[in-house]
Amino acid sequence: MLKPRLIPVLLLKNGILVRSKTFSLHQHTGDPLGQVERYTSWKADELIYLDINRDDIHDFRQTMSVIGTTSSRRNMPATMTNDIIAIIRSISEKCRIPLTVGGKIRTIEDIRIRLANGADKVSINTQALLDPLFIEEGARAFGNQCIVVCVDVKRHENGAYEVYRRFGKEPTGLSAAAWCTEAERRGAGEILLQSIDRDGMGEGYDLALIREVSQSVAIPVIALGGVGRFEHFVEGLRAGASAVAAANIFHFSEQSIIKAKRSMRNAGIDMRL
Numbered sequence: 001m002l003k004p005r006l007i008p009v010l011l012l013k014n015g016i017l018v019r020s021k022t023f024s025l026h027q028h029t030g031d032p033l034g035q036v037e038r039y040t041s042w043k044a045d046e047l048i049y050l051d052i053n054r055d056d057i058h059d060f061r062q063t064m065s066v067i068g069t070t071s072s073r074r075n076m077p078a079t080m081t082n083d084i085i086a087i088i089r090s091i092s093e094k095c096r097i098p099l100t101v102g103g104k105i106r107t108i109e110d111i112r113i114r115l116a117n118g119a120d121k122v123s124i125n126t127q128a129l130l131d132p133l134f135i136e137e138g139a140r141a142f143g144n145q146c147i148v149v150c151v152d153v154k155r156h157e158n159g160a161y162e163v164y165r166r167f168g169k170e171p172t173g174l175s176a177a178a179w180c181t182e183a184e185r186r187g188a189g190e191i192l193l194q195s196i197d198r199d200g201m202g203e204g205y206d207l208a209l210i211r212e213v214s215q216s217v218a219i220p221v222i223a224l225g226g227v228g229r230f231e232h233f234v235e236g237l238r239a240g241a242s243a244v245a246a247a248n249i250f251h252f253s254e255q256s257i258i259k260a261k262r263s264m265r266n267a268g269i270d271m272r273l
Helices: 031-040 082-095 110-114 126-130 132-142 176-185 207-214 233-239 255-265
Strands: 005-014 016-021 025-032 048-049 099-103 120-123 147-155 161-165 170-175 192-193 222-224 243-246
Touching: 005 031, 005 222, 005 255, 016 031, 031 048, 048 082, 082 099, 082 110, 082 243, 099 147, 099 176, 110 120, 110 132, 120 132, 126 132, 132 147, 147 176, 147 207, 161 176, 170 176, 176 192, 192 207, 207 222, 207 233, 233 243, 233 255, 243 255
Parallel strands: 005 048, 005 243, 048 099, 099 120, 120 147, 147 192, 192 222, 222 243
Antiparallel strands: 005 016, 016 025, 147 161, 161 170
């Protein structure tokens, strides 16, 4: 049986790393290259980088704050470039663990170029919703193990879970369990399950959402959204996730991944140290 995985998620906006809250408030936390070295040395099991830019502009030399804006064009310096592939290549050169990259993947060629520049997997979201055949095409071309379908979910007052697209702004009318089941049928190798409501709140995963989805699919489910304490990782795994992921909790504490894994081992979770 595979051991549970602990996966830091790093959010790229304007070529810098940001922390997020409910998909809308973004605060600068550092450069993408420095963090990959830290997380690799701290024994993360994998890394996920998600490009959350609303456009195609990046320059990791910039360290401007983007607090409180959902538009990456706000106060955009003229020096910025659009070479996200160069960022991926630079990250992959320093990364010694499996690397997943996501954001603005719209074509098979987009997948191909990311894998060719060092990614081990890709995370696809809106394009898969717009054209579910895209999942099949990606799995056929590169293997199921390369295709992670990212599913952004909001919980309605009646308890129903609905999938959203385009940075969590557009409802799709699809239930979380139904869409994840279809993604699996079409060839997804993993589900990255994000709770929009819990993002950045530090109140823990949406455990009911994890249970509902993990009981609906046979492929691994990576839980994301809401971690504020190491205990939340344990709760996510016990709810059915195969891997637990987080962003904000890892940013401001040295050895944070090692500490989290020790805490999980102490709770009886067989983590790889």
